[in-house]
Amino acid sequence: MAADSVRFELVSPEKLLLAVDAEMVVVPGEAGDFGVLPGHSPLISTIRNGVIEVTVNGAVTERIFVAGGFAEVANDKLTVLAEEATPVSKLDRAKVEAALKDAREDFEDAKDDHAKARANARVEKYTAMLEAAA
Numbered sequence: 827m828a829a830d831s832v833r834f835e836l837v838s839p840e841k842l843l844l845a846v847d848a849e850m851v852v853v854p855g856e857a858g859d860f861g862v863l864p865g866h867s868p869l870i871s872t873i874r875n876g877v878i879e880v881t882v883n884g885a886v887t888e889r890i891f892v893a894g895g896f897a898e899v900a901n902d903k904l905t906v907l908a909e910e911a912t913p914v915s916k917l918d919r920a921k922v923e924a925a926l927k928d929a930r931e932d933f934e935d936a937k938d939d940h941a942k943a944r945a946n947a948r949v950e951k952y953t954a955m956l957e958a959a960a
Contacts, residue, residue: 832864833903834880836890838911844888850881851904853897868900875954877914878906889914891958893951910951917959926952 831847851862854876873895880888894909929952933945 830864831902832862832866834862835903835905836878836892836911837905837907839909843908843911844880844890846880846882846888848880848882848887849884852879852881853904853906854878854892855897862899862904864902866899866902866904869898871897873897873906873908875951877958889958891917891955893954912955914958917955919956919959922952922955922959926956 831849832851834844834846834848834851835842836844849863852859853862853871854874856872856874859876860871873892875893876891878888878890878892879886880890891912891914892906892908892910895907897904897906926949929945929948933942933949936942936945
């Protein structure tokens with residue numbers, strides 16, 4: 827790893843999805859997006875539904891939609907443990923729209939607070955996914 831880069835690893839529950847040295851990585855943190863550059867202070871953050879952008883050689887080379895998880899920065903390394911991760915280029919707008927429609931119907935049909943909360947979480951995820959696919 828070069829002194830002017832940060833090591834970025836994206837991990838899902840199943841496997842390591844991406845490992846790259848980057849100039850900067852922008853992460854959708856729960857309190858707002860944050861950029862990680864070489865020398866970044868250590869931190870741990872939950873992540874919200876959104877897009878991770880990886881910059882290499884002055885250009886964004888990777889855009890990955892993530893839903894849920896944690897990010898940790900330490901010693902010029904960023905590790906994102908994502909519950910779900912999909913390259914933005916692989917998002918199928920029609921499928922996401924259909925899933926969002928189903929989630930909204932599930933929310934309307936929910937009989938209790940727990941079912942409403944689960945359906946609402948899906949609505950929020952697919953809404954963010956649709957924004958990412960735009």
